[in-house]
Amino acid sequence: MNLLKDITIGQYVPGESTIHRLDPRVKIALSAVLMVLIFVVESYIGFAIIFGFLLLVTLLSGIQFRYVIRGLKPILFLVLITVVFNLFFAKGTLVVPQKIYGISLPITWEGLATAVRMAIRLILLVFSTSLLTLSTSPIQLTDAMENLLAPFKKIGIPAHELAMMMTIALRFIPVLIEETDKIFKAQRSRGARFGRGGIIEKAKSLLPILVPLFVHAFKHAEDLAAAMESRCYRGGEGRTRLRQLKITALDGWAFLFCGIIFSFVAWWNFYGKL
Amino acid sequence: MSNNELTNTSDTPILRTENLCHVYQPGTPFEFAALNNVNIEIKKGEMAGIIGPTGSGKSTLVQHFNGLLKPTSGRVLVENQDINKREKKKRDKKSKDSEKPVCFKVGLVFQFPEYQLFEETVFEDIAFGPRNMELSPDEVNKRVYEAMEWMKIDAENMKDRSPFSLSGGEMRRVALAGVLAMQPSVLVLDEPTAGLDPRGCSELRDILRRLHSELNITLIMITHEMQEIARMVDHLIIMNKGEVYADGAPAEIFSNKEKIEALELGIPPAMELLNRLQQKGFNLKTNITGMEEAADEILKALK
Ligand SMILES: Nc1ncnc2c1ncn2[C@@H]1O[C@H](COP(=O)(O)OP(=O)(O)OP(=O)(O)O)[C@@H](O)[C@H]1O
Ligand SMILES: [Mg+2]
Numbered sequence: 032m033n034l035l036k037d038i039t040i041g042q043y044v045p046g047e048s049t050i051h052r053l054d055p056r057v058k059i060a061l062s063a064v065l066m067v068l069i070f071v072v073e074s075y076i077g078f079a080i081i082f083g084f085l086l087l088v089t090l091l092s093g094i095q096f097r098y099v100i101r102g103l104k105p106i107l108f109l110v111l112i113t114v115v116f117n118l119f120f121a122k123g124t125l126v127v128p129q130k131i132y133g134i135s136l137p138i139t140w141e142g143l144a145t146a147v148r149m150a151i152r153l154i155l156l157v158f159s160t161s162l163l164t165l166s167t168s169p170i171q172l173t174d175a176m177e178n179l180l181a182p183f184k185k186i187g188i189p190a191h192e193l194a195m196m197m198t199i200a201l202r203f204i205p206v207l208i209e210e211t212d213k214i215f216k217a218q219r220s221r222g223a224r225f226g227r228g229g230i231i232e233k234a235k236s237l238l239p240i241l242v243p244l245f246v247h248a249f250k251h252a253e254d255l256a257a258a259m260e261s262r263c264y265r266g267g268e269g270r271t272r273l274r275q276l277k278i279t280a281l282d283g284w285a286f287l288f289c290g291i292i293f294s295f296v297a298w299w300n301f302y303g304k305l
Numbered sequence: 306m307s308n309n310e311l312t313n314t315s316d317t318p319i320l321r322t323e324n325l326c327h328v329y330q331p332g333t334p335f336e337f338a339a340l341n342n343v344n345i346e347i348k349k350g351e352m353a354g355i356i357g358p359t360g361s362g363k364s365t366l367v368q369h370f371n372g373l374l375k376p377t378s379g380r381v382l383v384e385n386q387d388i389n390k391r392e393k394k395k396r397d398k399k400s401k402d403s404e405k406p407v408c409f410k411v412g413l414v415f416q417f418p419e420y421q422l423f424e425e426t427v428f429e430d431i432a433f434g435p436r437n438m439e440l441s442p443d444e445v446n447k448r449v450y451e452a453m454e455w456m457k458i459d460a461e462n463m464k465d466r467s468p469f470s471l472s473g474g475e476m477r478r479v480a481l482a483g484v485l486a487m488q489p490s491v492l493v494l495d496e497p498t499a500g501l502d503p504r505g506c507s508e509l510r511d512i513l514r515r516l517h518s519e520l521n522i523t524l525i526m527i528t529h530e531m532q533e534i535a536r537m538v539d540h541l542i543i544m545n546k547g548e549v550y551a552d553g554a555p556a557e558i559f560s561n562k563e564k565i566e567a568l569e570l571g572i573p574p575a576m577e578l579l580n581r582l583q584q585k586g587f588n589l590k591t592n593i594t595g596m597e598e599a600a601d602e603i604l605k606a607l608k
């Protein structure tokens with residue numbers, strides 16, 4: 032048995048595709064625009080075009096569609112809750128006007144429409160962010176974040192420190208997952224049972240995992256701090272980088288292509304409905 | 306001091322795998338076939354060694370022995386019972402302790418077992434396993450003290466200390482005692498000496514040898530060190546790329562020199578010496594792994 036094996040959010044799939052080679056800043060910027068668009072769009076044709084666009088990007092990235100979709104599993108529950116809420120709490124004309132056994136079903140056409148739209152939006156949102164993280168390494172992402180945040184340093188946003196924190200956090204997620212898995216297996220070998228009995232017992236049964244996990248997380252933190260200090264890390268001031276971000280012609284084409292599609296979707300949404 | 310002759314190996318297989326395959330993360334871009342058609346058999350009372358280059362699937366293999374990993378295909382049999390099947394049957398009957406038999410019959414000690422320490426005192430930590438077996442408090446007590454004695458842990462001074470205040474070598478022994486106290490009939494150790502100083506290594510090896518000869522526990526050890534393992538074990542399994550590369554008695558395996566050298570695992574120094582001497586024209590046997598026996602052989606050749 033393998034603990035946490037289904038966690039794919041934020042898992043980078045290395046590759047050399049067009050999508051992988053795009054500048055991470057361009058990818059983040061375009062993703063941000065796309066997210067706004069997803070929330071602005073009302074028409075199903077707009078959603079269809081965005082979906083088609085994301086399919087195309089998946090194809091270009093060379094990542095299996097099946098694998099991208101797996102990332103949607105964890106949010107299905109969230110989608111369900113949103114749908115239920117939107118379904119029952121909107122005013123308008125009832126779908127079933129007659130009372131059945133004296134109870135009227137409080138579902139309206141308007142509620143149904145919002146619910147469906149919300150579900151589509153959430154799915155598209157997760158689809159597009161998964162594509163971003165699947166095709167961009169965490170290091171590239173944080174580099175790009177630091178770069179994009181740099182102008183805000185003047186108003187007191189510690190861009191470098193934020194990016195460094197993010198890099199470290201992202202770097203240690205797989206390590207901690209692996210360690211949890213290992214400790215879990217070791218304790219199971221000692222006959223530990225998890226998730227049995229009442230809530231107190233359940234919480235207690237987690238101690239054999241949590242205690243070693245925390246001990247080691249602190250140890251990792253200490254080691255890392257020592258390693259950084261012994262290499263004279265002093266924060267972002269005057270630091271040069273090994274990987275320089277460069278905008279290439281490919282990024283220009285990506286901007287152009289996405290610009291056309293995104294503008295068309297926006298135009299259709301506001302003016303195109305006949 | 307090879308104790309190959311002292312062991313009382315019987316012919317009954319205690320652990321067997323049949324066409325065992327394991328695929329990690331199937332259906333993802335990270336899919337990886339870590340084990341491929343592994344067929345091995347460990348006899349009761351044997352001291353077996355598993356060796357192989359890094360990433361060859363050794364740890365994956367032993368995690369099947371007590372049911373931590375389920376085979377993608379193939380079977381694992383402990384005392385002639387398919388460990389994964391039996392569990393299912395019991396679960397159907399709604400038995401509570403579906404995992405009890407396998408998990409307690411085969412004790413698995415992971416690489417760097419100090420990772421598993423968590424209790425407030427050494428005593429409590431060693432008692433964790435036996436308590437999970439739902440033994441009586443007296444029995445738990447008895448087993449903990451026995452395990453401490455076996456692992457050469459000074460019970461009086463150590464039992465009330467926090468396991469986190471111990472030295473690395475002490476932690477390792479406490480962790481091993483924790484598994485030993487469950488009195489498994491098969492003890493599997495994943496790189497038991499990794500990260501210990503030379504003295505700690507040889508002490509631990511002596512303890513393991515005594516466990517094997519005096520308690521007649523079946524021992525399975527994973528290791529990187531060809532030198533040491535070759536003279537300790539009476540059954541050696543070499544893994545490579547998820548497959549069994551060689552399987553048999555060490556002397557037998559080392560007689561095929563080219564095959565072993567191809568893996569670059571190193572050859573026991575005694576054997577290396579005998580090989581070189583043979584190349585220089587001495588007439589002697591080369592399939593000897595222990596230093597003392599090698600010395601005898603050289604003396605014989607010089608006469
Ligand atoms: N959870 C996992 N997901 C994917 N691949 C894995 C996982 N665990 C191990 N592997 C891969 O399976 C292969 C075998 O791993 P295993 O840990 O069994 O090797 P090993 O022989 O014990 O190596 P070592 O001597 O370094 O301990 C390795 O290539 C490893 O990368
Ligand atoms: Mg290993």
